[in-house]
Amino acid sequence: MTRAAGTSVPSAVADAHRREWAFVLAATVAVAGDLGSAEEAAQEAFESALGAWAVSGVPRNPGAWLTTVARRKALDRLRHAAVEQRALPKLLPEAEPEAGDDDAAAFPDERLRLIFTCCHPALSEEARIALTLRLVCGLQTGEVARGFLVSESTMAARITRAKQKVARARIPYRVPSDEELPERLDAVLDVVHLIYTAGHTAPAGSSLTRPDLADRALELAGLLRDLMPGNPDVAGLLALLVLTEARAAAREDADGRLVLLEDQDRTTWDRAAIAGGVRLLEEALRGRGRPGRFTILAAIAAVHDQSADWAGTDWAQIVGLYDALLDLWPSPVVRLNRAIAVGFAEGPAEGLRDLDRLASDPLLVRYPYLAAARADFLRRLGRREDAALAYQEALVFAGNDVERRFLGDRLAAL
Amino acid sequence: MDMANYLMLIYRDEAAAESMTGEEVSAPYREFMERRGDHLRGGAALEPAGTATSVRKREGGDYAVTDGVFVESKEALGGYYVVEAEDLDEALEIAKDIPAPFGGVEVRPIRVLSR
Numbered sequence: 001m002t003r004a005a006g007t008s009v010p011s012a013v014a015d016a017h018r019r020e021w022a023f024v025l026a027a028t029v030a031v032a033g034d035l036g037s038a039e040e041a042a043q044e045a046f047e048s049a050l051g052a053w054a055v056s057g058v059p060r061n062p063g064a065w066l067t068t069v070a071r072r073k074a075l076d077r078l079r080h081a082a083v084e085q086r087a088l089p090k091l092l093p094e095a096e097p098e099a100g101d102d103d104a105a106a107f108p109d110e111r112l113r114l115i116f117t118c119c120h121p122a123l124s125e126e127a128r129i130a131l132t133l134r135l136v137c138g139l140q141t142g143e144v145a146r147g148f149l150v151s152e153s154t155m156a157a158r159i160t161r162a163k164q165k166v167a168r169a170r171i172p173y174r175v176p177s178d179e180e181l182p183e184r185l186d187a188v189l190d191v192v193h194l195i196y197t198a199g200h201t202a203p204a205g206s207s208l209t210r211p212d213l214a215d216r217a218l219e220l221a222g223l224l225r226d227l228m229p230g231n232p233d234v235a236g237l238l239a240l241l242v243l244t245e246a247r248a249a250a251r252e253d254a255d256g257r258l259v260l261l262e263d264q265d266r267t268t269w270d271r272a273a274i275a276g277g278v279r280l281l282e283e284a285l286r287g288r289g290r291p292g293r294f295t296i297l298a299a300i301a302a303v304h305d306q307s308a309d310w311a312g313t314d315w316a317q318i319v320g321l322y323d324a325l326l327d328l329w330p331s332p333v334v335r336l337n338r339a340i341a342v343g344f345a346e347g348p349a350e351g352l353r354d355l356d357r358l359a360s361d362p363l364l365v366r367y368p369y370l371a372a373a374r375a376d377f378l379r380r381l382g383r384r385e386d387a388a389l390a391y392q393e394a395l396v397f398a399g400n401d402v403e404r405r406f407l408g409d410r411l412a413a414l
Numbered sequence: 415m416d417m418a419n420y421l422m423l424i425y426r427d428e429a430a431a432e433s434m435t436g437e438e439v440s441a442p443y444r445e446f447m448e449r450r451g452d453h454l455r456g457g458a459a460l461e462p463a464g465t466a467t468s469v470r471k472r473e474g475g476d477y478a479v480t481d482g483v484f485v486e487s488k489e490a491l492g493g494y495y496v497v498e499a500e501d502l503d504e505a506l507e508i509a510k511d512i513p514a515p516f517g518g519v520e521v522r523p524i525r526v527l528s529r
Binding site: 120122168169170171172176180 | 418500501502503505506521523525
């Protein structure tokens with residue numbers, strides 16, 4: 001026991017919650033038998049830490065203390081249920097961890113099981129994101145709801161339904177076999193990437209970013225990297241997030257105005273992060289098999305990060321990378337991004353030609369970035385009236401206030 | 415580990431299915447049942463949706479009896495299996511193995527009444 005000087009117990013518990021929640025919960029599921037009761041037991045463990053640590057000090061290993069207590073609470077619940085049913089014998093032997101025991105035997109790290117269960121393909125994408133933020137990141141339901149612009153009751157219902165599906169359909173609590181791994185890991189990486197995307201540019205609201213979500217996505221990618229150190233696709237995703245986040249500070253000026261890549265002050269980019277991201281990318285590219293989706297996106301991010309200025313950007317290389325990406329991921333949004341790269345590689349007329357081919361795609365009809373990209377190429381071509389119409393269209397669909405202000409400024413400046 | 419039971423509902427586009435003979439349809443199912451016999455706890459093929467009759471209790475206590483399926487859809491229920499599996503992953507692996515050439519398979523856990 002150490003009494004950390006200057007650290008209040010509530011902040012020590014909050015800190016432990018941030019760092020240890022997933023470990024504690026994941027190690028409790030095996031005892032509790034299902035996610036819901038494991039979650040309740042883990043929550044109770046954090047609540048009892050507030051009182052216990054105030055009396056006996058913050059334990060040396062808060063994670064082990066919390067895991068011991070959470071598992072004991074889960075056992076108590078099972079015993080209680082067994083006594084109520086009378087027919088069942090005691091399921092597990094009496095465990096006797098002292099409430100202050102921080103010298104517990106090392107618990108196995110079950111976090112990968114937890115992650116793969118929350119991201120199981122039998123759950124909807126929305127459910128996977130919600131479960132991952134709630135159960136792996138330990139966010140409160142209200143925080144998850146705010147991140148995705150739904151009411152707290154809607155999000156609570158979504159999380160409850162997802163947990164019920166896991167329990168009732170028996171989604172197994174395990175890491176997939178090597179054979180299933182590529183497909184199952186892809187679903188996990190997608191969830192982390194979607195959380196990052198929602199944090200990088202909030203779909204609506206007054207602020208450009210949701211740093212809380214972006215941070216959680218970076219932590220998740222870092223955690224996956226720790227848990228699956230040799231996996232090139234995991235390295236590729238982490239590289240993408242690090243290389244993108246390295247430019248975050250340059251995206252808004254002092255007045256909170258959006259600054260496009262073209263106009264960013266590149267001296268404010270985080271050079272150390274870029275160097276780290278490039279090392280991860282190189283590792284991902286050395287991996288066996290062809291590079292995954294996120295590795296290719298990371299390579300595109302690295303081209304920007306390593307260009308001394310906008311004019312020096314190697315757009316031909318970026319177009320080539322988007323071609324490789326389209327082979328793996330023939331999505332309209334990838335086509336849109338390729339068309340934009342073509343516009344900078346070959347000229348705005350060529351970019352516009354490719355963008356117009358996408359105009360009838362039903363998935364892009366309400367997508368503000370298609371209209372915004374058209375507006376920008378029309379502006380560069382000097383077609384002011386057409387550009388104005390395209391900016392107005394983009395304003396109809398854009399939900400983020402900072403982006404709306406940018407589009408409004410561009411429209412006014414035509 | 416105790417096992418769970420799943421109902422596998424096989425849906426098919428009946429118009430498309432008519433293009434095949436009975437033997438063409440049933441041979442792959444026989445092979446499936448040989449492969450997965452250990453897991454099968456029941457199952458049957460159904461007559462076409464046009465033979466269905468739906469019964470619904472009315473508020474007054476009498477019954478409305480109508481010609482046709484309960485819920486109209488392009489793909490109709492054409493058969494089912496009851497499958498025993500360890501967990502959803504095993505159930506899904508078996509579901510992928512069901513021939514179902516003109517549609518697909520819905521996997522529903524069968525509720526366990528008291529645990």
